[in-house]
Amino acid sequence: MSTLDAVPTGIIRFGKEARLTPNPLARTRRLGAELLRLRTERGYSHAELSRKSGVSASVISRTENPLGDPGRKPGLLSIRRLLDTLDVPRGSREWTVIESYAEDAATSQWWDAATYTRMGDGQRTYALVEAGASTIREYSGLLLPGLVQTDAYARHRVLALTGDAPVSDPDPIVRGRLERQRQTIGNGLAQYHLVLEEQAIRRRPVPGDVMLEQLRHLLDLMSGDGVSVRIVPVDAQPGDGYAPRAPYAHVTYPDTDDPPIVVVDNVTKALLVTKPAEVTGYAQLHKRLREAALSDADSAAYIRQAADELAATTRKG
Incomplete structure (x- = not known):
C-alpha cells in the first residue's frame, strides 16, 4: 500500500x-x-x-x-x-x-562538511538518526551520552576508548558530539528524555574537575525547555525486564509517517533497530524506566548533591 x-x-x-x-x-x-x-x-x-x-x-x-x-x-x-x-x-x-x-x-547535512568528516562512522549514524527529530528518548548506564557531554568530558572519553590505537587528534570527534548537541537539544529542536543509572552520576570515568563541570552542565541543560533527565537508583523496584543490555536512543519525527527508529550503542558501532514491534518495545521499555526513576525535580536534587560532594572533595585534593 x-x-x-x-x-x-x-x-x-x-x-x-x-x-x-x-x-x-x-x-x-x-x-x-x-x-x-x-x-x-x-x-x-x-x-x-x-x-x-x-x-x-x-x-x-x-x-x-x-x-x-x-x-x-x-x-x-x-x-x-x-x-x-x-x-x-x-x-x-x-x-x-x-x-x-x-x-x-x-x-547535504551539517555532518557532510569537511569539519566533520573525521568524527567517526558510529557518531555519523547517530547524527543521521537524530536529524530533525521531535523526540529523543535516551538511556545510558555508566557514562553520560554524547548529547549531554561537555568538551572536556568528551575529550577524555575519546582518549580512553581508543585503547592501544590512540587517536592522534580527538578534536573532530569532540566537535561532532558538541554539534549534535547544538543541532538537537541545544536549540530546543527536540524534546529530550534521558534516563541514567545512578552509576553514571556517581562513577568518575574522568578526572574530578572534569566530572564536576559535567554535572553542572547537565543541571544547566535540565533547567531549559524540553530536557528531562531522570536517575534510576540502584535500589529501584520497577519490575521485570526493565534493565537494558546497552545504551540506546529511541527517536521519533514530527512527520508521523516518518517511521521511528532506535539506535543501540554496542561500543564498536551503532546498530539500527527498525522493525515496528522492536521499536515499540523500546518505547515501552523507556516508559518503564522513567516510571522507576526519580522525578525530574528529585533527579536534579540528586545530581546537585553529587556535584556539591564532588566539589568538596576536589577542593580538599
Missing part, C-alpha cells in the same frame, strides 16, 4: 518560525519502500528494471534497502530514470512526492 496520500505535516517551531525538517534517513526509507512497491506492482526483477532504466541492479537494491548503508545519498538522476521506466507520469502527485523523498534524502 502506498503512503502517498499522507501529506507531510510535521512542524518544528524554532523561534518565531515554523518549519518542516525532514529526517534524511526516514525519507530514504520511504523512497525505498515506494520504489519497491512500484517495481513489484510492475512485475520487474532487479535485473529487468536495470536493463530498461540503465540504473545498475546494485543501486536499485541499495535504494530499496537503504539500511545496509544508511548514510548513502540517492542519485536524483537515477531516481528519475527509475520513475520514468516504472511509468510514473512526470508532474503527477506520485512522481512529485517520490521525487521529494529523494531530494530530502540527498540534501
Whole structure:
C-alpha cells in the first residue's frame, strides 16, 4: 500500500518560525519502500528494471534497502530514470512526492562538511538518526551520552576508548558530539528524555574537575525547555525486564509517517533497530524506566548533591 496520500505535516517551531525538517534517513526509507512497491506492482526483477532504466541492479537494491548503508545519498538522476521506466507520469502527485523523498534524502547535512568528516562512522549514524527529530528518548548506564557531554568530558572519553590505537587528534570527534548537541537539544529542536543509572552520576570515568563541570552542565541543560533527565537508583523496584543490555536512543519525527527508529550503542558501532514491534518495545521499555526513576525535580536534587560532594572533595585534593 502506498503512503502517498499522507501529506507531510510535521512542524518544528524554532523561534518565531515554523518549519518542516525532514529526517534524511526516514525519507530514504520511504523512497525505498515506494520504489519497491512500484517495481513489484510492475512485475520487474532487479535485473529487468536495470536493463530498461540503465540504473545498475546494485543501486536499485541499495535504494530499496537503504539500511545496509544508511548514510548513502540517492542519485536524483537515477531516481528519475527509475520513475520514468516504472511509468510514473512526470508532474503527477506520485512522481512529485517520490521525487521529494529523494531530494530530502540527498540534501547535504551539517555532518557532510569537511569539519566533520573525521568524527567517526558510529557518531555519523547517530547524527543521521537524530536529524530533525521531535523526540529523543535516551538511556545510558555508566557514562553520560554524547548529547549531554561537555568538551572536556568528551575529550577524555575519546582518549580512553581508543585503547592501544590512540587517536592522534580527538578534536573532530569532540566537535561532532558538541554539534549534535547544538543541532538537537541545544536549540530546543527536540524534546529530550534521558534516563541514567545512578552509576553514571556517581562513577568518575574522568578526572574530578572534569566530572564536576559535567554535572553542572547537565543541571544547566535540565533547567531549559524540553530536557528531562531522570536517575534510576540502584535500589529501584520497577519490575521485570526493565534493565537494558546497552545504551540506546529511541527517536521519533514530527512527520508521523516518518517511521521511528532506535539506535543501540554496542561500543564498536551503532546498530539500527527498525522493525515496528522492536521499536515499540523500546518505547515501552523507556516508559518503564522513567516510571522507576526519580522525578525530574528529585533527579536534579540528586545530581546537585553529587556535584556539591564532588566539589568538596576536589577542593580538599
